Amino acid sequence: MAARHKSVETKFMEEREEVLRGLRGLDRRSFLKVVAATAGAVMAKGLIAPHSFQLVTIANAAVEKGTSTNGMAGQPPFTFAYISDTHLYERTLNQRFIRGALKAVEDVNALDPQPDFVLFGGDLAQLGTAEELELGQQILGEVKAPIKMMVGEHDWFLDMGDKWQELFGPPNYSFEWKGVHVVVLMSVHEKDFWTARKMTPQQRMGTVAGLDNGIQSRFEVGDEEREWLKNDLAKVPTTTPILVFSHSPLYKYYRNWNFWTDDAEQVQAILRPYDKVTVIHGHTHQMLFNQIANISFYGMLSTAWPWPYAPQGLPALTVQMNRADPFDQFDACGNGRMNVRADGLVDKIYNLWDRNPVTVKADYLRSRGKTYRPPAPQFATY
Amino acid sequence: MSPKLNRNTLAAAAGIAILGAIVILPVALRAQQQQPTHPVPAAKDGGTVVMLCDGKTSIEIKNLKPGQQATEQQGRAVANELMAKWQQQHPGEHWETAQAAALSPEANASPTAPAKSKPAAASGQQQGDTYASFTSRDYKVWQTETQKFVDEGKRVFHDSKALGGTIGVSCDMCHPDGSNTHPETYPKYQVQLQRVALLRDMIDWCIENPVKGPTLSPNDAKLRALEAYILAQRKGVPLDYGKH
Numbered sequence: 001m002a003a004r005h006k007s008v009e010t011k012f013m014e015e016r017e018e019v020l021r022g023l024r025g026l027d028r029r030s031f032l033k034v035v036a037a038t039a040g041a042v043m044a045k046g047l048i049a050p051h052s053f054q055l056v057t058i059a060n061a062a063v064e065k066g067t068s069t070n071g072m073a074g075q076p077p078f079t080f081a082y083i084s085d086t087h088l089y090e091r092t093l094n095q096r097f098i099r100g101a102l103k104a105v106e107d108v109n110a111l112d113p114q115p116d117f118v119l120f121g122g123d124l125a126q127l128g129t130a131e132e133l134e135l136g137q138q139i140l141g142e143v144k145a146p147i148k149m150m151v152g153e154h155d156w157f158l159d160m161g162d163k164w165q166e167l168f169g170p171p172n173y174s175f176e177w178k179g180v181h182v183v184v185l186m187s188v189h190e191k192d193f194w195t196a197r198k199m200t201p202q203q204r205m206g207t208v209a210g211l212d213n214g215i216q217s218r219f220e221v222g223d224e225e226r227e228w229l230k231n232d233l234a235k236v237p238t239t240t241p242i243l244v245f246s247h248s249p250l251y252k253y254y255r256n257w258n259f260w261t262d263d264a265e266q267v268q269a270i271l272r273p274y275d276k277v278t279v280i281h282g283h284t285h286q287m288l289f290n291q292i293a294n295i296s297f298y299g300m301l302s303t304a305w306p307w308p309y310a311p312q313g314l315p316a317l318t319v320q321m322n323r324a325d326p327f328d329q330f331d332a333c334g335n336g337r338m339n340v341r342a343d344g345l346v347d348k349i350y351n352l353w354d355r356n357p358v359t360v361k362a363d364y365l366r367s368r369g370k371t372y373r374p375p376a377p378q379f380a381t382y
Numbered sequence: 383m384s385p386k387l388n389r390n391t392l393a394a395a396a397g398i399a400i401l402g403a404i405v406i407l408p409v410a411l412r413a414q415q416q417q418p419t420h421p422v423p424a425a426k427d428g429g430t431v432v433m434l435c436d437g438k439t440s441i442e443i444k445n446l447k448p449g450q451q452a453t454e455q456q457g458r459a460v461a462n463e464l465m466a467k468w469q470q471q472h473p474g475e476h477w478e479t480a481q482a483a484a485l486s487p488e489a490n491a492s493p494t495a496p497a498k499s500k501p502a503a504a505s506g507q508q509q510g511d512t513y514a515s516f517t518s519r520d521y522k523v524w525q526t527e528t529q530k531f532v533d534e535g536k537r538v539f540h541d542s543k544a545l546g547g548t549i550g551v552s553c554d555m556c557h558p559d560g561s562n563t564h565p566e567t568y569p570k571y572q573v574q575l576q577r578v579a580l581l582r583d584m585i586d587w588c589i590e591n592p593v594k595g596p597t598l599s600p601n602d603a604k605l606r607a608l609e610a611y612i613l614a615q616r617k618g619v620p621l622d623y624g625k626h
Contacts, residue, residue, distance in 0.1 A: 010591060094549040096592070126550065210540065212558035257558050305555060308562035323562065326588065327574040379626075382564040 074241075074344060075179030081108045081145070081337045084121025084282040085302030087154060088139070090131045096329060097126070100303035101139050104335040107351065109144050115337065116177065118145045121282035121300045122152025122188070122247035128205050130163045137167050152247040152282060153188040153219070158205040161186075172225055174232050180241045180344055183232060186225060187246040187261060188283075190217040211257045211307075218255065219248040220262040229270055241276040241344025249281045249299065251292055254310030259284050271295055278346040278362070280338065287350050287358060290315035291365040298338075298348045298360065306332035309381040317369050319360075321352065322377040330354050434464045436481065441467060528610075535611025538604050545604070546595030553588065553608070560615035567625040582609055 086101040088094075108118050120140060125132035133155060140147055149168040156164060161171060171186035193216055194204040207216050221229070236242070244250070250267055253259035261267065271277045277295045285307040288299030297315075306324045314320075324332035330353040339347045345362035352358065364372040420437040429444040430452075441463055446452055452460070465477070472480060538544045539560070542552040557563050565581045572579035575587070585608050586597045598605040 089550045094551070096549060096551070210554060212554055308557070311561065325574070326556075326592070329592075382562065382567070 074342060077342045078116045078178050078340050079111075079113075079337060080117050080119060080340070081111060081115040081335065082119040082121055082280070082300055083108060083140070083143075083303060083335050084119075084300040085123040085152065085285055085304055086136060086139075087123055087126045087302070087304040088132050088136050089126050090129065091135055094126075097304045098135070098139070100330065100333060101136070102142075103330065103353065104303045105139060105142050107335055109142070111337070114145050116145070117148050118143050119148045119245055119280065120150060121245070121280070122150045123154040123282060123302075124152070124164075125155050127202075127209060128155055128158030128163070133163050133167055148182075148184065148245070150184050150245050150247055150282070151186050151188070153190075153208050154205075156188060157190075157208040158201050172228065177243075178340075180243050180340060181233075181236045182243045183229065183245065185221060185229070185244065185246040185250075187221045187248040187250065187267075187281075188219045189222040189225070190219060193217050214256070216258065218260050218262040219258055221246075221250075221267050222263070226263065226266055226270060229267070233270065233274075236274075238273045239275065241340075242271060242274045242278070243340070243346070244271065244277065244279045245281075246279060247282045249284060249288075249290075249297065250279050250295075251290060251297060251315075252313070253284070253288075253315070254313045257307075257310055259310055259313070268292060268295060276344045280346075280348075286332075287321040287352075287360075288315070288318050289348070289360050289365060291317055291368060296346065296362060296365045298346070301332075301334040301336060301350060301352065303333055303335065317365060319374045320377045320380050321350070321358070322355070323379050323381060328354060432460050432464065434468055436468065436484065439464060439468045439471065531607060531610045532614040533611075535607035535609070535614075538608055539611050542593065545589055545593050546598075547589070547593040549594045551593050553593070556592070560612045563612050563615070564625075565609075565612050565616055566619050566621050566623075568623060570624045570626065581612065585609065585612070 083101070083104040086104070087097050088101060089097060091098060108115065124136035124140075151161065151164055151168075151171040155161070156171075165171065172184060174181065174183045176182070190208065194207075197203075197215075199207070207213060210216075233242075246261075248261045249259060249264075250261050251264045252261065272294060275294060279295055279297045280300065281297065282300045282302075284299045285302035285305065286299060286309060287301070288297075290297040306321075308323070309320055321332060332352065332355075334350065334352045336351045337349045339349070341347065341362070345366070347359060347361045350358045350360065358374050360374055361372040364374070420433055420435075422431045422433050423440055425431050425442050427442060427444045428447065429442045430446040430448065430450075431440050431442050433440040441460065443452065443456065443460060446456065468477065469475075539553040539557075542550050545552060553560075563581075563584075568581040568584070569578050571577070572584070575583070579587075582600055582605055585605060589595045590597050
């Protein structure tokens with residue numbers, strides 16, 4: 001099969017190799033110029049549409065005038081973007097995931113106007129090594145907008161967060177942004193499953209890195225951090241819009257794959273007094289959204305690979321993305337952008353690479369699916 | 383019974399077994415387990431006495447002296463002669479039915495057949511049926527062996543190195559619990575390959591591309607094990623070849 005039927009990806013890699021051979025004489029600066037010129041030529045020829053990831057100014061204008069259906073123009077609207085779940089290996093081992101991460105960086109840098117900040121959604125590294133995390137820091141260093149870092153389990157369980165914290169600071173924090181209270185959680189704590197099994201740090205990390213093993217514990221925010229969250233919110237009026245960034249979903253989707261937060265109900269209870277709460281989470285690598293009481297949840301896309309939808313527990317409000325084409329590395333991967341409206345609610349744009357972007361409006365979730373339903377997939381999960 | 387005679391009898395029986403006396407062999411195996419005794423009559427003409435495994439019917443091979451090995455033709459003739467003699471003594475009966483009845487504990491007619499000798503066969507099955515004599519232990523052995531095969535597939539599925547991968551990617555990273563592999567939809571026209579593909583073609587494609595390892599031959603033990611694991615994850619899902 002290999003000799004007679006070259007796959008799209010194999011052909012791509014061969015062509016890429018050829019181009020790179022030709023460019024070997026160039027230094028980095030000249031190389032970037034060549035790439036930019038090539039992209040410009042392609043655009044000029046109309047071979048690809050101008051990137052669909054550009055801001056839609058008409059929609060923004062409507063929000064700015066306070067004509068949003070949910071009314072209440074409390075603060076200036078703003079936009080932020082995200083890159084998530086890059087799962088970088090060391091550069092000598094794997095370039096596939098580096099390509100994904102770089103593509104996302106290009107995307108957010110191409111946004112005009114630029115987002116207020118870029119959230120990194122966790123799982124920067126695959127096995128939590130210093131080399132992987134430093135590579136990630138270097139790649140994210142190319143992002144023009146300010147970066148807000150969040151940690152994922154792949155970044156944490158080799159050294160229990162030492163290197164990540166050294167590079168990026170504390171894993172949970174909060175800040176105010178244009179009238180919105182933003183909380184970043186470290187939501188991938190796990191109860192000790194490794195000591196009794198006499199695991200090495202590498203074995204512990206390897207276990208957490210796998211989805212379909214029953215060995216590891218389930219994710220949790222944990223007692224200590226829930227206390228921290230309570231205290232953090234104590235001074236915030238309940239009319240203030242709340243934006244929570246969490247790597248794990250903060251609800252219970254599918255336990256077997258740890259699409260799960262064990263103390264989700266307790267965390268939700270802390271957020272219950274607030275009228276407008278939006279949770280943006282990583283980890284699930286798919287178009288995923290949910291509404292539980294006052295809280296709207298949006299899952300982020302990965303730049304490395306998409307996860308299939310779990311066999312059970314998918315929130316009823318989620319409209320699945322078409323299933324991924326395995327022959328296209330970037331299909332069903334991507335990044336995204338959030339428009340924080342004047343009323344503090346959040347519309348999310350899923351920037352699916354090589355596909356049309358999908359907008360999921362806060363009104364869709366808040367109306368429990370009655371309005372603005374995104375298009376159904378042609379090819380759902382088998 | 384003299385030791386000498388006994389040895390001669392065994393030699394002749396071995397000759398018959400070599401002929402592949404299909405009807406007799408399973409009974410002989412069972413008899414070995416139960417340690418029955420069949421006293422063989424003494425030879426009248428200095429030859430070798432051979433007894434049918436009903437423990438009653440016997441003939442003497444006159445020209446087979448003690449210590450001699452029966453030829454294939456002799457063995458075949460003896461088997462035919464024994465069965466003919468039995469049929470003569472049991473007109474209208476069927477050998478297999480009669481033996482099954484004789485071995486059942488209810489019948490217990492033969493003092494040489496212990497009560498425990500009931501075959502695992504359900505009623506209506508005949509002695510010699512492939513599936514007639516298996517026990518629950520046999521089924522356990524089969525299940526264990528099958529599970530070992532599937533478990534090996536699971537191991538390889540989750541191990542980039544075992545897959546021959548060069549970039550740290552293993553199957554489970556995109557397919558937890560073998561999800562989204564839909565083995566029940568093959569064979570089908572795989573648009574990207576522009577031909578009809580089997581599950582193993584797609585496994586091999588994944589190994590070559592995202593995993594970045596050398597492709598495996600269709601008979602490769604790892605490919606077979608991967609196929610076993612993936613199929614095992616879809617137990618109960620109806621086959622639907624060609625589905626897109």
